[in-house]
Amino acid sequence: MGGACSRKRNVLDEDDLRRSGRFSKTGSSKWLLFSLPRCSTDVTVRRQGKCPSLMELCVAKIREDIKKYSSFSMLPRDISQQIFNELVESHGLTDVSLAAFQDCALQDIHLGEYPGVKDSWLSTVSSQGQSLLSLDISCSDVTDSGLSLLKNCHNVQCLKCNYCDQISDYGLSHISGLSNLTSLSLKKSNAITAEGMRVFTNLINLVNLDLEKCLKIHGGLKYLKDLKKLESLNIRYCNCITDEDMEPLSGLSNLKELQMSCCKVTDAGIAHLKGLYKIAHLNLEGCPVTAACLDIISGFGSLIFLNLSRCGISDDGSESFSGLQKLKVLNLGFNNISDACLVHLKDLINLESLNLDSCKIGDEGMLNLKGLLRLKCLELSDTEVGSNGLSHLSGLCNLESINLSFTSVTDGGLRKLSGLTSIKSLNLDARQITDAGLTAITSLTGLTHLDLFGARITDLGTNCFRYFKNLQSLEVCGGSITDAGVKNIKDLKSLTLLNLSQNCNLTDKTLELISGLTALASLNVSNSRITNAGLQHLKPLKNLRSLTLESCKVTATEIKKLQLAALPNLISVRPE
Incomplete structure (x- = not known):
């Protein structure tokens, strides 16, 4: 170099x-x-x-x-x-x-998503010559001709051309001489084909390569086989990638991260990867693999992140999970697994995050999680877990986030969480949660996120909010809260997101009460009795970026006036 x-x-x-x-x-x-x-x-x-x-x-x-x-x-x-x-x-x-x-010898030119970037701008970029080290022209109108101007910038190390629809194989040929490139990103470059990837054979110093959503690269991964320094490869959502494409990757012994969401790779394709002992991060979400692939994956001794969400994982073959001793993050959401699979997770004592969303697990399976003392994040949404199962979690003192939405957990079950004072995020989307459930968790004073969508919370229950002074995000949708209940929210000065939609008795008084929550960036008070007259109370909320007032007695014209006169950061508005 x-x-x-x-x-x-x-x-x-x-x-x-x-x-x-x-x-x-x-x-x-x-x-x-x-x-x-x-x-x-x-x-x-x-x-x-x-x-x-x-x-x-x-x-x-x-x-x-x-x-x-x-x-x-x-x-x-x-x-x-x-x-x-x-x-x-x-x-x-x-x-x-x-x-x-x-000719200013700039080192970093980051124009990703900047409006108006086109080929003529690349003339000034190229004038930086060998000083240029990093360039981002993502989402621009740069074409193959513009990319040709970079051929003299030999020292470029990082190049991002994401979502550049007009760059094709011919444009790639112009960067074949940039042998100092260590990071190259070409997300959603649909004009790039397998043949165009031939230029990668010259980019021998590549460490990171991002080809996400490139839909015509089947057969092109063979040009990566000599990139011995490659540590990260992203081919997510490349539904053209098959088992055949995996074989050239088998010799990339330094590969540490492989993203393959929604590819057509099966267990047979995973077998080609058995020599990648340094793999630490593997994402197979949506790939048609089964638990049989765990025979290979369990040999990845450095693996700390594994995403098998929406695959074909079942209890059969799940015993190989027990070999993944270093695993910290495991996503098994939306798979056909039951409590029988969880038996093989009980020895994964380094787990910090476990996602079991929409799996067929219940209270008995929770017994296998009681020894995972490092667990910080647990996703149990839409499972058969109930109040009895939560008793097995009472010793997880490091738990910071738990999602119990669409489970059968009741107010009584929430009492079993009262000792988990490290919890910061709690999702309780369930009709069976009432004011009594909120009372049971008032010891969780460190909460920063509380989601009560669909819970039967009344004004009386909102008295509990005074215990949660650190809340940054609060969603109480579909309850029975009135303006009187909002009085218990008005002092939560850390709130950046507040969703009170579908509390149909809220009036303009609510907007007056929350006008002091100046940190708010997102506010939703849809399906309420708020009118145009109440909009004046939102003027102090200078940080507001999203405002939703659908099915209210407000007009898009009045909201637009408010936006122009007092809310300069407001970019998302409903109704428009």
């Missing part, structure tokens, strides 16, 4: 000094000051409430007067880089202002 590629970032080298001429680091700062008024009171600085640094003042002023500058090439790279980043973040970069960064 070249010297420019291996140097530390943001350190000036001789090239910088030559390019800067007589302007040293100190000199360039003085140059910036000449453009500033002696006392600038109209410069907006991001760090509100703190004294801005000299550099922040300079960059803010340049952003404000960007039309006055035709070139920043005389500045040291660290300063021009900061100005560029500021323009991108503030959406102040245009065709004209971009030209001022010609």
Whole structure:
């Protein structure tokens, strides 16, 4: 790798000094000051409430007067880089202002999802030459022609071209000489085919490769077989990938992460991977594999993450789970497994997260989880687990998140959770949960997320909310709460999400009561008696980004007026 590629970032080298001429680091700062008024009171600085640094003042002023500058090439790279980043973040970069960064030796150009990026912009990008180390042009209109301009940027290490519909095999051919690439991302590049992947044979330093949703790459993975440094490969949602494509991966001995959700790989394909001993992260969600593949997977001694959700896993063959001793995360959701499978999980003492969503497990199976003392997250939604099963979980003192939605757990069962004071997230979507159930969990004072969708909560039950002062997310939908109950919510100052939909007796008074919850980013009060007149109470909620008031007596016109007049961050509105 070249010297420019291996140097530390943001350190000036001789090239910088030559390019800067007589302007040293100190000199360039003085140059910036000449453009500033002696006392600038109209410069907006991001760090509100703190004294801005000299550099922040300079960059803010340049952003404000960007039309006055035709070139920043005389500045040291660290300063021009900061100005560029500021323009991108503030959406102040245009065709004209971009030209001022010609030959600035920028190292990082991150334009992912930035509007208006096209081939002509790549001319300025390519002018950074061997200084360029990282480029993101995701979701742009760049074509094969634009990509050809990068051929002289030999030191690029990271390139992201996600969702670039106009880049094809021909465009890929232009990056075949970028042998210093360590990370390449081409998500949903539907014009790329197996033949175009031939260029990967030259990218021998690749460590991370992302081909998610590339639907025409069947047969192309053979060009990866010599990429011995590859550690991460993402081919999620590539439904063209079959067992045949797995064989070339067998020699990638450094592979640590393999994402294959919704591919057509079966147990036979997994057999090709048996030599990948360093695999730590394996995602097979939605693949047509069965428990038979566990014979191979159990040999991955470094495996800590395994996702087998929506596969064909059953109790038959599940005894091989017991060999995955280092596993920390296991997702078995939406499989045909029962309590008999859980017997083989009881020795996985390193498990921190277990997902059993929609599996046929019940109270008896919970007995096998009582020894998993490191468990932090447990997903039991839509299972046959009831109140009796929760008694087996009472010793899981590290449990932080548990989902009991659509189970048969009752108010009485919740008392068995009262000692698990580490719980931060609790989902209780169930009609059988009432005010009494809330009273049973008031000891869980560390709760940050509470979901009571469909629970029969009344104003009396809301008195319990005063115990949950750390709540950031609260959903109490379909209950019997009135404005009187909302009085017990108005002091939860940490709330960023509040969903009170389908409490049909709520009125404009509710909006007045919650007007002090200034941290709110998402608010849903649908199917209530709120009117246009009540919208004025939302004006203090400057952080609000999502507002849902469907089936209320409000109009889209009045909501739009509120958005324009007082809620600048509001981007999602219902009704529109």
